[in-house]
Amino acid sequence: MSVRGIRGAITVDVNEEQPILRATIELLNGIVADNGIVPEDICSVMVTVTGDLDATFPARAIRQMSDWELVPLMCALEVPVKGSLERCIRLMVHVNTEKKQHEMRHVYLGGAQVLRPDLTKA
Structure with a gap:
């Protein structure tokens, strides 16, 4: 058994409580579903x-x-790099698994797909 990290990110249109909460759930549910955890x-x-x-x-x-x-x-604040993606929520899920690193499915939704187009589903 190994500990693996699964990355994910999603953007929201507005800085409001409900859109932030909904986007967080959408992202986590995507990570869980795509990785069968x-x-x-x-x-x-x-x-x-x-x-x-x-x-x-x-x-x-x-x-x-x-x-x-x-x-x-x-929870933490992302490093405030000038010109970086705005209104973005990121998750790093640490999971106990038998899967290999290359089997982890990272999830990038909404505007966050630009962060890792190589990992975004077609």
């Missing part, structure tokens, strides 16, 4: 947001999901 497999989730998203903590959305109450979550 369950909360019990998860070691922890690191959540970052760009500085322009301060209406809520995205981790609140995860905490409210069924069976995610015990998964360790941490």
Whole structure:
């Protein structure tokens, strides 16, 4: 068994609580579905947001999901690089798995697809 990281990102149109929470759930559900994992497999989730998203903590959305109450979550601000993608939520999901690194499916949704076009589904 190894610990692997699964990356993901999504953008929101506005800095408002509900769009941020919905986008976080959409992204996490995509990562879970694409990788066939369950909360019990998860070691922890690191959540970052760009500085322009301060209406809520995205981790609140995860905490409210069924069976995610015990998964360790941490929120942080993304490094504020000039010209970087705005209104972006990123997840780094650390998972216990038998899968190899190349088998991990990273998920980039919405405007965040520009971050890693090489990992974005066609």
